[in-house]
Every structure is written in structure tokens, then in C-alpha cells.
Amino acid sequence: MSRQDRLPPMQALTMFESAARLASFTAAARELGSTQPAVSQRVVQLEEALGTPLFERGHRGVTLTEDGERLFEAVHHALDTIRAATAEIRARRTPHTLTLSTDFGFATYWLMPRLSQFKALMPDVDVKIITSQSVFDPSHDQADIAIAFGDAHADWTARGVVKLFPEHVVPVCSPAFLAAHPSLRTPSDLPGVPLLHLEPTQPARWLSWADWFSVHGLDAPAAHRGITFNSFTLVAHAAIMGQGVALGWAPLVDELLATGQLVELFDTPVVTERGYLLVTQRTATPVINAFRQWLLGECGLDME
Structure with a gap:
């Protein structure tokens, strides 16, 4: 390779490109650490190696000479190409x-009964599921997507x-429990049987038995007559085991029914403005978009 074909040092080209783009040696130093x-010094060495000035120095910064403009265009394009290629390689390896x-x-x-369908669509995606009964906080909880229960009008x-x-x-119960309590015919009959409670939150985030009785114009029985659990999974399992009557949320109890x-005891559903919400807090990626589209399709919603 002849001396004229030899490339200048990459570090010098990188510093030149930053200084030219920002029109400041000081700003370039800050960007490059x-x-x-x-x-x-690196720019001066580059100018000496090329035998021509690349910048006109002034009190308010630097401006490119004609040769500097030509070199900047070539270096800027080359560095962008290198950045894109390395980012693509890293993405494939990550x-x-x-x-x-x-x-x-x-x-x-x-989710669990359907998750294998998503994995079949995207087998290379590593899915991590974090469960909690606490209110989802997009500013602190580390998740790409959340399926949270709450008010869609809240300040998410x-x-x-x-x-x-x-x-x-x-209201739901096991077939055996209903057979053992044939007098359960109307909502007013419920105070006479054990009720299964989901532990409430403050402020309330989901319907309670007290709310359900209030909607039907009835006084709620004392809570101590039933059993309280801190997750709906335990509530549903206790109902399946015949330990009492539970409030059943759709779509969680759909398959169990x-x-x-x-x-289902009575055809008296209570519907509120709350519900399960899809919360996307990360910048969209192909994986996030794919999961979002799959989820909306599973929920019978139009694709976005």
C-alpha cells in the first residue's frame, strides 16, 4: 500500500468528525470523553498528515475548509455505516x-394457558414474567409491557x-358446594354461606363483596364469616375446593366455568369502568410489537 493510500488513524478521524459536526473542539471533547x-492535537496531526488545513479557527469556534468539508462528508458517512453494522451485529448476538x-x-x-402460542410464533424470545398484587408503577417497575388491573383513566x-x-x-362456587347448599337461589341468600374474599387495597382497586352487595341493594355480611386471601389464585382454588362462594372476574374464571x-350462581354480573389494561412503557421494539399484536388478537381486539 502506497503512502497516499494509507488511512489516517481512526481516533483522529473520529475526533475530526465530532469537531466538524459540533463546530467546536470543546464540544467534541465533551462528547468523546x-x-x-x-x-x-489529533486534528493538527491529521492536517499535517494530509498536508492541508481542515478547519478555520476563530474566537467563536471552528469552521470547515473546502478540504475539510469533503473529508467530513466521507468520514461522517463511513462512521454511520460502521455504527449501523456494529449495532446490527450486536442485536443478532444479544x-x-x-x-x-x-x-x-x-x-x-x-396468560399461562396461551403463552405457548406466542413462544411458537417467536421461539427465540426469552420471556420473563413478573407477578405482583401491587399497583403497577411505570416509573419504577422494570418491565417492557404490563397487564395491569386498574382504571384506564388513571394517570398512567x-x-x-x-x-x-x-x-x-x-359469584361462583364449585358444583359440590352448590349441591350442598340448594337454598342458594338469589343474591339475598348469600349472607348465609361462607364467602371467599380477595384482600382489599387502599384505595380500592377492584370490586369487593361489600361493593357487590351494595350494587344489589343488600347489606354485606360481616367479613369475619368468610376467608380472605391475598391473591385471586388462592381465592379461585379455595372455591374449586368447595370452601365457599367467591367473586369471579372475567376472563380469569372463563375456563374454570x-x-x-x-x-356461576346468578346471572347478575357487575361491570365497572375498571379492568385489565395493556400498558406499554418501553420504546417499541420488534419483540414488543409482536407480543402486543398477538395479545390484542387473543383478546379479540383490532390490531393497531
């Missing part, structure tokens, strides 16, 4: 991951919120 004298936050009930009764500091299911609640593990 270097010092102004170091940037200036495992695709999706972190999803939701509550125990939704994860157990709705996230990039997008879509209501997947409204809060739709019916369809398979006969639970039965």
Missing part, C-alpha cells in the same frame, strides 16, 4: 427478551394504555 487539547409484569390471577388463569405515565377486558364480576370446575 476527552479533553480540548487532545482533540486539537438474546431477544421480553419482560412482562402482571398479577397472579391473570398470569395463572389467562406510560407510552400507551389499552383496555383489554372490563371488570366483569359474578367452561370446564365445570366452577359454576
Whole structure:
């Protein structure tokens, strides 16, 4: 390779490109984590190697000469091409991951039976599921997507919120429990049987038995007559075991009703403005978009 064909040092070209783009040696040093004298020295060395000035120095910064403009165009394009190529290589080498936050009930009764379908569509995606009964906080919880229960009109500091299911609640129990309590015919008969409670929150985030009785114009029985659990998964399991009557949220109990593990006591659903919400808080990636589209399709919603 002849001396004229030999490329200047990459570090000098990088510093030149930054200084030319920012029109300042000081700003270039700040961007590159270097010092102004170091940037200036590298540029001077580059000018000496090329035998021509690349900048006109002034009190308010630097401007490119004609030769500097030509070199900047070539170097800027080359560095952009290198950045794009290295980013693509890193992306192919980095495992695709999706972190999803939701509550125990939704994860157990709705998501898990369907998750294999998503994995079949995107087998290379590593899915991490985080469950909690606490209110989802987009500003602190580390998740790409959340399926959270709450009010769609709340101040969610996230990039997008879509209501997947409204809060739709019916009393449910096991077939054996209903057979053992044939007098259960109307809502007014419920105070005479054990009730299964989901531990409330303050402020209230979901329907309680007290709310359900109030909607039907009835006085709620004392809570101590029933059993209280801190997750809906335990509530549903206790109902299946015949330990009492529970409030059943759609779509969590849909499969349990369809398979006969639970039965709906009365055709008296209570529907509120709350519900399960899809909360997207990360910048959209192909994996996030794919999961979002799959989820909306599973919920019977139009693709976005």
C-alpha cells in the first residue's frame, strides 16, 4: 500500500468528525470523553498528515475548509455505516427478551394457558414474567409491557394504555358446594354461606363483596364469616375446593366455568369502568410489537 493510500488513524478521524459536526473542539471533547487539547492535537496531526488545513479557527469556534468539508462528508458517512453494522451485529448476538409484569390471577388463569402460542410464533424470545398484587408503577417497575388491573383513566405515565377486558364480576362456587347448599337461589341468600374474599387495597382497586352487595341493594355480611386471601389464585382454588362462594372476574374464571370446575350462581354480573389494561412503557421494539399484536388478537381486539 502506497503512502497516499494509507488511512489516517481512526481516533483522529473520529475526533475530526465530532469537531466538524459540533463546530467546536470543546464540544467534541465533551462528547468523546476527552479533553480540548487532545482533540486539537489529533486534528493538527491529521492536517499535517494530509498536508492541508481542515478547519478555520476563530474566537467563536471552528469552521470547515473546502478540504475539510469533503473529508467530513466521507468520514461522517463511513462512521454511520460502521455504527449501523456494529449495532446490527450486536442485536443478532444479544438474546431477544421480553419482560412482562402482571398479577397472579391473570398470569395463572389467562396468560399461562396461551403463552405457548406466542413462544411458537417467536421461539427465540426469552420471556420473563413478573407477578405482583401491587399497583403497577411505570416509573419504577422494570418491565417492557404490563397487564395491569386498574382504571384506564388513571394517570398512567406510560407510552400507551389499552383496555383489554372490563371488570366483569359474578359469584361462583364449585358444583359440590352448590349441591350442598340448594337454598342458594338469589343474591339475598348469600349472607348465609361462607364467602371467599380477595384482600382489599387502599384505595380500592377492584370490586369487593361489600361493593357487590351494595350494587344489589343488600347489606354485606360481616367479613369475619368468610376467608380472605391475598391473591385471586388462592381465592379461585379455595372455591374449586368447595370452601365457599367467591367473586369471579372475567376472563380469569372463563375456563374454570367452561370446564365445570366452577359454576356461576346468578346471572347478575357487575361491570365497572375498571379492568385489565395493556400498558406499554418501553420504546417499541420488534419483540414488543409482536407480543402486543398477538395479545390484542387473543383478546379479540383490532390490531393497531
